[in-house]
Amino acid sequence: MAVLKSMTPSVFIILIGIIIAYGYLRMNGNNSDFVTMFQIIFGGKPLYGVKLKALFIMVIAWLQYINIHYISFYIDNSDSLSVRYGSKDNWLKALIKGIFIITAVFVMMFYTVWLLLDFCFGASTMVQVFNMHALVVIGRIYLFCIILILIFVCLLLKLTKTSTYMIMGGIAIFLAMTSHHRGGLIFILPQFSNPTSTLLNVILNILFAFKLVVLITRINRKKELSSYED
Template sequence: MTSIIPRSIRPLTLIILIISIVLIYGYLKILNIGDLTTMLLTIFGGKPLPGIMLKSLFIMTFLLLQYINVDYISFCIDNMECLSIRYESKKRWLKVMLTGSLVISAFFVVLFYVGILTLHWIWGDFEVLMINLDTFGVISRIYLFCIIMVLLQIYLSLKLSKSNTFMIMILLSIILSMISHYQNSIVGILPQYHDSLDNVVGNLVLVLVLILLIKKASFKKELSFYES
């Protein structure tokens, strides 16, 4: 896994992510959104997104998450048989794919956090450079949201073509941006500012459900290989 992940995150990918973070930060500054936690929540849909531009920022971030994971997911799925032999079992292949996606997603969230902190430092906002429990909680809920989206991406990639998966994820990002106003919904998956136990538990259950669906989908895909 450690040898696959670096190859899936190419220098061009990092450049695109860094440029995107700078552009997003600059636009939020123009809107006088300078608080670190508020910035992170706005970027990841944890705050109501009233304007088309804020919705576009969320959709852009959503697609960047898919973008940074797509090469790794595609490699694991397209080489499922070879990797199953390499890792000695189908279960270990699945574990490697899921673990790798979680690591890449964690890197994605940390990159956004560190990037915004760095830009704050360059901008001269030194008072926001201290992390507290509230910020840590927000970052954790953002990461949980990213896990859900990446697991859904894996499931769809096992069931559908890459183009169909991409279109469904775009449609989902648009829908999520439109329902960002409903922050108190128990079934909401967007990261909320206030630590809602129902929201966190619901998202953890959704993660488990998606993992079970991925296991089932990978088993069916393996059978289809043998049948063909």
């Protein structure tokens, strides 16, 4: 319930943004199928042109925006929440669980609103949007978003909010500018190549996400130790 409440201030703005993003792609002659359009908006296809790059950067900003209230609340009130949850470890588990839920809602909200808009305009059929390929694309995009948010949490635990937003903005710009360069097996954008390379890339991304969780845990424990020393 606390997770859903933290999203309330952001949902209306995000919904407007989703509608604008859909309208932009359709009005600019993007005749791709629904799933491909959904993949493009998250950098799953090369982002040619300044406007597509800017739209991708905005999507990353929306992802941070929908998570920031929840993350900030947990970090700013870590001491009192640790007492409530019984330990710092339990507090951290609740924080990570919450961002996993919020990010899942964000991705599915994007997909659902675009789906409704696509049906309204008669641009898609049930077969095109409810199939295994669509599920794979959603999963790949979710993994990409989770990696970004875990990086976001790492930075917020170490730096100020201003510095964190600047760095995340730089990461978004870098990803947008390099989206047409496939770096072998190591890239976090939800792009697909041949099945073997894609599978290995997904495995590496999952390991990277796990590594980020470990890093967050270490940062949390170091902060806990330093607070005891003080």
